[in-house]
Amino acid sequence: MPKTTLSITSKNYSSWSLRGWLLTRFSGLEFQENLISPDDPDARAEILLLSSSILVPCLYHGNIVVWDTLAIGEYLHEIRPKAGLLPADRAARAHCRSICGEMHSGFSALRSALPMNIKAHFPDFKVWSRAEADIKRITTIWKQCLATYGGPFLFGERSMADAMYAPVATRFLTYDVKLDSVCSAYCKRIMALPEMQEWIKAAKLEPDDINELDVEF
DSSP states (O other), X not given: OOOEEEEEOOTTTXXXXXXXXXXHHHHTOOOEEEEOOXXXXXXXXXXXXXXXXXXXXXXXETTEEEESHHHHHHHHHHHOGGGXXXXXXXXXXXXXXXXXXXXXXXXXXXXXXXXXXXXXOOTTOOOOHHHHHHHXXXXXXXXXXXXXXXXXXXXXXXXXXXXHHHHHHHHHHXXXXXXXXXXXXXXXHHHTSHXXXXXXXXHHTSOOOOTTTSSOO
C-alpha cells in the first residue's frame, strides 16, 4: 500500500482541515497526520480567511499529491469507490456534488461572521444579516436533502456532503444559532460521529495560538 499522509493545521480553527480529515477517515484509507503549525503562512491564511487558494489540507498518497478539499474528496472517491463518499445513484451524485461545490465556493458571509472555534461558546450571539442569509440557505439544503433521501445523513448514508458541512455544525453550536428540530437533530448527529468526537477531543487540547480569532465577538 502506498504511504499516505494528510497535512492539516489547527483542529480548533481550521474548517478545511476538518473537511479533508473527515473525507479521508470516511474513505477508510489509513493515513498519518502531518500537523502544520498555525504560524505557517499558508496555514494562517486559511484560518484567517485571507486566501482563497490554499495548500492545506493536502493529501500525499504515494507519489500523488492532492490539495484543495473538494479535489481530495473526488480523488478518494476514485480510489475508494465502495466507501460511499458519493452516492451510487447518478442523480443523487450530481446533487451531492452540487451542494459540496456550493459549500466550497460560497457562504463567505458565514465564514467571516462565524469563524470556526470549537473550544469557544458565545451565547445569544448576534448574527449579522448577510450571515443569516447563508444560514437560511444551508438549513434549506439540509432539510431538502434529509427529506429527499430519508436521512439520517444528507444522502442517506454518510457522504462527502456530511464532511463538507460538518464544520458548519460546529459553528452553529459555538455561536448559539437557533435551529429548527430537523436541523438541530442533524447537527447533533454529526457531532456524535466517532470521528467528530475524536477531532473535538484533540481540538480542545490545542493551545490558543490564533489570537486574532480567540476573542469574544
